[in-house]
Amino acid sequence: MPPSSVLPLASRRSPSQSRSVVTVAAIFEAAIQVLLKEGMHRLTTTRVAERAGVSVGTLYQYYPNKLALLNAVLERHLDGVAEAVEDAARKANAKPLSSMVESVVNAFVKAKIEREDEARALYAVAAELGGSVLVQRASERVGTALAQMLSTAVDAQFGNLDIVSYMFATAMVGPTKGVLEEQAPRKLTRILRGQLISLCLGYLEREARAFVRAG
């Protein structure tokens, strides 16, 4: 993974006029579109600016460098998904296991599908920024939320909540990614949620039983 170089990542100017708010949004969206149509290795600041209908200079007024832009886009996506899962976890507090899984899986899939373009575009960015604090942070947010939720299940108890919630969270990633990238069987697109519920619930019930047996 790239040694996270010490570059400023914060946004330069905070848009205050409405005109610039539009500009920033356009740059944001343009970055995603360029990623989708050209791929990460052809994403250049000039191309993003062009697509956004502004000049390169303008882009650099809001992001100190290319990496900062990519970070911002990735951050917003991850935060969106993490927040959705956190909400779902909170709402399913003190419910039976099956309700919990349903709630979380639905939220996760919904968040990913609502931002399908972003999601597809950002797999490469996330991989490139592999060591990035962002992925780590989002994972931790989700892990913590799930662990908290699971600890309140009315019909199940677990040994190591950290591990169980980590497995829960990461198990959903692979199948979903495949569907978004259209590498999965066509039919799965429509029944992904059901399958993910089966996957996670099957695991969690099994772990809960194992915990009981272990005393």
Next chain:
Amino acid sequence: MPPSSVLPLASRRSPSQSRSVVTVAAIFEAAIQVLLKEGMHRLTTTRVAERAGVSVGTLYQYYPNKLALLNAVLERHLDGVAEAVEDAARKANAKPLSSMVESVVNAFVKAKIEREDEARALYAVAAELGGSVLVQRASERVGTALAQMLSTAVDAQFGNLDIVSYMFATAMVGPTKGVLEEQAPRKLTRILRGQLISLCLGYLEREARAFVRAG
């Protein structure tokens, strides 16, 4: 995803003297090391050649371009993993479900851990070459092998084998990636296999039950 440009990807010269066999191996290994230490966006043909202890020109004698090199490295890794899983699936033919899962998970984890460096280095490459035929092909190989195996289970039967085996295969990816990238809870490293077995077996048993119920 990058529009898979029409560039030659085949290796240029097939090494015949023993000296060049060494060279090619060195280039291969160097590519992985550069990926690990510098990241994809700092992988240059010159850097790879340097690390391999040869000149750039030499590299271009065996790979027509940078993309071809990356493809070759990714291909070898994916083929290795796919083959390991295929073997495991074949060996577990006509066994009970739990043996099948154990066999496949063990093979998968073993293949990934034995080539840990490769695996870690190539996540970014695979993402970059997103639409790459390679990932698709490896997925299909594994999917087919798993479906064939599952169809012979002595104690279980499934509705849609394509979907079930796809879920089986992709469910393993997320947790494993997290462990390799050290984003998972420390402890999981040692018990990953057991957890993956629990995850996949929990899902498969559940799907088998659902099939029986559906008549």
Next chain:
DNA sequence: CAACTATATGAATGATCCTTCATCTTTTGA
């Protein structure tokens, strides 16, 4: 050893990119 083939070299070429900054335009607020 001599001729031929395989392999290796690395400076040079041509492209592409990131980033800056002097200059211009628009908005704001008094």
Next chain:
DNA sequence: TCAAAAGATGAAGGATCATTCATATAGTTG
């Protein structure tokens, strides 16, 4: 209305890269 602040422009500088090719070296074969 108009000066100051905010926003926008894009040509140009400076770097990095992928790739080529003329040349040199090592291995093979007869």
